[in-house]
Amino acid sequence: MELLLQVLFTMTVIFIMARLGSTIFSRFGLPGLIGEILMGIVIANIAGGDFMRDVLMIDFNSEGFKSEVYTVIYMLAELGVIFLLFSVGLETKVKDLLESGKAAFLCALLGVILPFVAGLALVLAVGDYDMNAAMFMGAAMVATSVGITARIIKDMRLMDVKESRIIIAAAVIDDVLGMIVLAIVQGMATSEGGIDIMDLVIIILKAVLFVVIAIGAAKYLVPKIYTFFDNRKRAARAAGKIPYTYNKLIIAIIVCLGMACLAEFIGLAAIIGAFLAGMLFADHAWEWELEHKVEAITSFMISFFFVNVGLMVDISSLTDVSVIILVVIVILLAMLTKFVGCGFGAKLGDKSIDKSSFSIIGVGMMPRGEVGIIIASIGLNAGVMSGDLYTVVVMMSVLTTIIAPPILSLLFKKKYTEQYEIVPEDRI
């Protein structure tokens, strides 16, 4: 019972602080998750970490020692991010993905290649880190946060303008590409004895196969399964019987857990499996009320993830001038490469994109949000990324996410003069 009391106490404190941070930030129109991360940094540094260690009983260090309480919090955090990516998958319809225009596709593609190359090259140029760390940095710079992007557009009620459509479609494709990049990078980092061509091919094959099979299943298999059960239901009704109703949420959770487990098992990240699992249900997510239900589960656990992100930030490394310079350069590169890559990609695909649309799309794709951090924490936990690089990624994600929304909002306002209001709302 001791453990239960301690876990409940730690959970309550973290949850309240996270929500406080989230509420304060969303009242100022900023993404709540930034507030949650900052609260994590605060908790980790009250009384030099003593509060975290002695009161909350959260302890972890480089030797891998973890307190029992932290093990539970950490697992809730991991489950939270698995359900978060699952719900992003639920919003990603394969049909829309495959049909989305050339502009969105090129926008996403260039918006992935440029930041990846820039991140990789920068870390290699610094010289203190190896190839694996550089690749993780590249991968962490890739992912646009579809949640944050969509959230801003939704708050501004501009879902139907051209730029918004391109941004949303591109952010989704970007997510899929980002997952593939992560799968490749992670597979390469965990393959022993360095990287040779054969390893690389196997890893890319595994990652691409997993994604392609899942997308294929979503497109061809899932509709057949649905039709089969639909027909059975009709037949039962026609025979005067009441058909058995399966609990869709339970089935969705099983598929989510199973595919997360499978992804982890074959050497990919659990979140990739969860994201693809969500895509399998995307066509019926609304009808079966899955989005609301999964969102409820996520909202219980995701705060532990963002606070945990903050807990792992080593503030002391920010006193090092070279790290601060690196943070500034990474942030500038992160914004510039997305701006140019996405804007130019969109223009390549759609000649009607003018300067103002270029800017809106470029800025709209800037926020990195949670996905970059998730990738960096995978790298940190696998021992591939150092603590200071992790801190750099967290700072980059936090700051791009803080900087982009106000600019995007200004650009939208300039272009679309219709009256709209930003509704502050505390959702996740």
Add this chain to the structure above:
Amino acid sequence: MELLLQVLFTMTVIFIMARLGSTIFSRFGLPGLIGEILMGIVIANIAGGDFMRDVLMIDFNSEGFKSEVYTVIYMLAELGVIFLLFSVGLETKVKDLLESGKAAFLCALLGVILPFVAGLALVLAVGDYDMNAAMFMGAAMVATSVGITARIIKDMRLMDVKESRIIIAAAVIDDVLGMIVLAIVQGMATSEGGIDIMDLVIIILKAVLFVVIAIGAAKYLVPKIYTFFDNRKRAARAAGKIPYTYNKLIIAIIVCLGMACLAEFIGLAAIIGAFLAGMLFADHAWEWELEHKVEAITSFMISFFFVNVGLMVDISSLTDVSVIILVVIVILLAMLTKFVGCGFGAKLGDKSIDKSSFSIIGVGMMPRGEVGIIIASIGLNAGVMSGDLYTVVVMMSVLTTIIAPPILSLLFKKKYTEQYEIVPEDRI
């Protein structure tokens, strides 16, 4: 990452098996949770427990050693039952509770006293156990499962008949009384150096105060808070501003975790705090869609609780003839005391209760379901109840829950000849 993979694997296996058990049972019109508990017993005994230990990495023994994986599963189970009791609380309106008729109150009261005294007396009469164990057995025999009872009535679409109303109201009062009994019993068992009158008074005071303060808050404080925010919202709207919308689910979760933690801290069970927390939100649970959302969170975690209940059942103790005899006597007593206590209590309060209504109410209050098991597992974890008594309670809960529904259904059919159909549905 090792741990994450193992936890995901164990979770997936347990979840799939639990749902399989639940689906099979609910297709036969029986409560799904019985199937989940039986699956737990199966998992614990495949290859003499080797499957549980070596494949699922679940390990626990009397010396308190627990594997890291089991710690996580156990905490998910505990959180699951906390949210389950929270959602029972969400369905318990204080107003209905305080206004519910004399018949329901006397039905609940006698239905609590008789089983408690019978359980206590029986265990003391056996002679192998101490006063604390006897009290836990008494407490475990008290609680009618409001979920199972309501579920049957709902499935039969007989919510509006007199017997159903009395049963539902009595089951709710029964829950509150059961919680008070548990609080007292648990407080007494954990107070060191045996029980003296002073301890007893303090414990009863703590338990009654906690419950009374919570009910008082639900009745007087919560409506005021609600009115305050409602007025603020109106004022903001009148001033032409868009009012800030708080996320009700998040607030509910914070109150639930906080009160569970507080209950545990002052020596009561966490579930008591969760139940009372639910009651605080009962008046607005529907409006704020809390029930559906909390149900989603519960349905993700509660299976781990029921499977865990099964994991802890020691089948080998059932080869002991004296234990089997004890199981049979306890089951008979459990059914008889509820039948007589509840039926007679209802008749005392409402003279119009005839023989058939007496039977329906008596049988309707029989199923013990999860609450008795929860109480027994608290006793087991606190080291107060022995493994064989725990097994007896689980068998009693499982069997009363299997036996009562078909009888209740027959009695209802006999009295209410209107056509109705039982809709098999797999809810939680």
